[in-house]
Amino acid sequence: MARIAARVRTERERRRxxxxxxxxxxxxxxxMISRIERGESSPTAVVLGKLSAAFQLSxxxxxxxxxxxxxxxxxxxxxxxxxxxxxxRDPGTGYRRRQITGPxxxxxxxxxxxxxxxxxxxxAAAFAFVRQLVWVLDGHLTFHDGETVHELxxxxxxxxxxxxxxxxxxxxxxxxxxxxxxxxxxxx
Numbered sequence: 001m002a003r004i005a006a007r008v009r010t011e012r013e014r015r016r017x018x019x020x021x022x023x024x025x026x027x028x029x030x031x032m033i034s035r036i037e038r039g040e041s042s043p044t045a046v047v048l049g050k051l052s053a054a055f056q057l058s059x060x061x062x063x064x065x066x067x068x069x070x071x072x073x074x075x076x077x078x079x080x081x082x083x084x085x086x087x088x089r090d091p092g093t094g095y096r097r098r099q100i101t102g103p104x105x106x107x108x109x110x111x112x113x114x115x116x117x118x119x120x121x122x123x124a125a126a127f128a129f130v131r132q133l134v135w136v137l138d139g140h141l142t143f144h145d146g147e148t149v150h151e152l153x154x155x156x157x158x159x160x161x162x163x164x165x166x167x168x169x170x171x172x173x174x175x176x177x178x179x180x181x182x183x184x185x186x187x188x
Contacts, residue, residue, distance in 0.1 A: 002039050004036070004042070004043065004048075004062075004063070004088075005036055005037050005038065005039040007062060008033070008036055008037055008043075008051060008062075009037040011055045011057070011062070012033075012037075015055070019033050019034055022051070022054060025054035026050040026051050026053065026054035027050050027123070028047055028050050028051060032047065033051075036051075042091045044090050044091060044092040044093070045059075045090040045092070045093065045095050045097075045120045045122075046092070046120065046121055046122070048062065048063075048090075049121075049122040049123060049126040050123055050125075050126070052126060053122075053123055053125035053126040053128065054125070056128065056129060058108060058126075058130055058182050059097070059122075059126065060097075060099055060108040060110045060180070060182060061103075061108065063086075063088050063097065063099060078102070080100075080102065085098050085099065085100070086098070086099070090120070093114075093115065093118040093119070093120060094115040094118060095112065095113070095114055095115065095118055095120055096112070096113040097110055097111070097112050097113075098110065098111045098112075100179075106183065107181055107182065107183045108180075108181070108182040108183070109179060109180070109181050109182075110179065110180045110182075111137075111177065111178075111179055112168075112177065112178050112179070112180060113175055113176075113177050114139075114141065114168060114169075114170045114175065114176040114177075114178070115170065115175055116170055116172055116173045116174055116175060117170060117171075117173075118169070118170050119167060119168070119169040119170075120167065120168045120169075121144075121165065121166070121167040122165070122166050122167070122168075123165060124163040124164050124165050124166075125163065126163075126166075127160065127163035127164070127166065128163050129184060130182050130183065130184060131159075131160070131182065131183045131184075132159075132160045132180060132181065132182045132183075133157055133158065133159050133160070133180070133181040133182075134152070134157065134158045134160070134168075134178055134179075134180055135156075135157045135178060135179045135180075135181065136152045136153060136154050136155065136156050136157075136176065136177075136178045137154060137177045137178055137179060138154050138175070138176065138177040139153075139154065139170070139172065139174055139175055139176030139177060139178075140152070140153050140154075140170070140171070140172050140174075140176055141153075141168065141169070141170065141176050141178055142169040142170070142171045143158060143166070143167070143168060143169070144165075144166060144167035144169065145158075145160065145161075145164055145166055146164035146165060146166070152178075
C-alpha cells in the first residue's frame with residue numbers, strides 16, 4: 001500500500017497538480033486521494049482505473065511503477081521468477097493482478113484472478129492511448145464493452161477497439177483467470 005501511495009503522490013506532483021485538480025481529472029474525491037497518498041486507504045481497482053486514466057497511464061504501468069519492479073539491463077535476457085512477482089489485491093473485490101512483463105518490454109502483460117461474483121468497472125478514459133487484448137485462461141468472463149456484452153470462456157480472446165466504459169465480471173461460482181496484453185497507442 002505504501003508503494004502505491006508514493007506512486008500516486010509522485011505522479012500528481014510530477015504534473016504539478018493539486019489534490020483538487022487530480023480529483024477533477026479522475027472523478028475520485030480529494031479526500032480519498034489524500035487517504036491513498038497517506039497510505040491510510042488502499043485504492044480499489046475502480047479507483048486505480050480512474051487515477052491511471054487521469055495520469056494517462058495504464059493500470060499495469062501505474063502498478064509496475066509503484067512496485068519498482070527491477071528490469072534486466074537493455075539487450076539482455078532476464079528471468080522474472082513467479083515467486084518474486086508482486087501481486088496487487090483489490091480490497092473491495094479480492095481481484096488479484098500480477099504484472100508479468102517489466103517496464104522495458106514493448107507490451108504490458110498482466111495476469112488477473114477475478115473471484116466468483118466479482119465485478120470491476122473501468123471508465124472509458126482508462127483505455128485511451130492503449131490497445132488491449134483480453135485472453136481468458138481459466139473459467140468464464142462476462143465482459144461489458146460499452147453496450148455490448150461478450151461471454152468468454154477459457155481460450156477465448158477479445159481485442160478491444162475504441163475506448164468505452166468496460167466491466168470485467170465473473171458471474172459464476174468459480175474463479176476466472178485471464179491475461180491482459182496492452183500496448184501504447186499514439187491516439188485515443
